[in-house]
Amino acid sequence: MISLTPKVWFVGAGPGNPELITVKGMRLLKEADVLIYAGSLVNPELVALSGASVRLDSWGMDLAELASVMEEAAKAGKCVVRLHSGDPSLYGAIVEQIAELEKRGVAVEVVPGVSSLFAAAAALGTQLTLRGISESLIVTRPAGKTLDHDQIEEFSRLGSTMVVFLGTEKLAAITKKLACPATTPAAVIYHASWPDQKIVRGTVADIAQKAKDAGIEHTALLVVGGVVEAGKSGYTNSYLYS
Ligand SMILES: C[S@@+](CC[C@H](N)C(=O)[O-])C[C@H]1O[C@@H](n2cnc3c(N)ncnc32)[C@H](O)[C@@H]1O
DSSP, rough: OOOOOEEEEEOOSEEEEEEGGGGHHHHHHHOOEEEEEEETTHHHHHHHHHOSSEEOOOOTOOOHHHHHHHHHHHTOOOEEEEEEEBOOTSSOHHHHHHHHHHHOEEEEEEEOOOOOHHHHHHTTOOOBBBTTTTOOOOEEEETTTTTTTOOOOHHSOOOOOOEEOOGGGGGHHHHHHOOSOEEEEEEEEEEETTTTOOOEETTTTHHHHHHHTTTTTSSSSEEEEGGGTTTSSSSSSSSTTT
């Protein structure tokens, strides 16, 4: 049965490479009449593939403005796509948008995407969970303008793989907080999956300086843990192929 409730599609754009959006995401992007995208992180090449006649960068728009644009278009029967970088469930601020739209009688459906976290693991050619090294993954971010306290120090005592988002400008402060051994492998991946992707490898002791020397100042992930050097030693073959 076709739903008559106006609807907005929240679509994960993937980490940057336009081929890393899902097939469903690409179909919706092409079918869209109205496209709203997070300009700083969504590749313009992807926006250019959209069939939407209205394309809006959400930078600088507040929640009420965003919701009004989406509500009006959805209620006029348009196909409305809200494109979020990576996977919308990670640092995507979608819940507040969904709540605001639902308050206005507009439904939302979310299409997942490939997070930059997975593009970073692919760039490193490793697993984030690896038998004998780490069975767990911590995804976190440092304190800053919008977060009073972080748990980086506590998490770093657990020996799990750790991926830190939203911290490129604070790498020195973040690595100082890490309580794991200073020799723990670490990597910074800038613009994972983009043509100008950079990978810097090091240890907790030197990764911040190495990233600075490489000129990395934004849009990067810090990965900490033995999996960064996987392939060298320390892991155990899985049961899968034994
Ligand atoms: C607002 S968050 C959005 C994360 C996104 N939802 C995801 O799943 O990748 C933005 C942060 O994600 C990270 N990021 C996004 N795209 C990236 C990429 N292609 N390579 C490395 N880090 C990226 C950076 O830490 C950036 O500051």
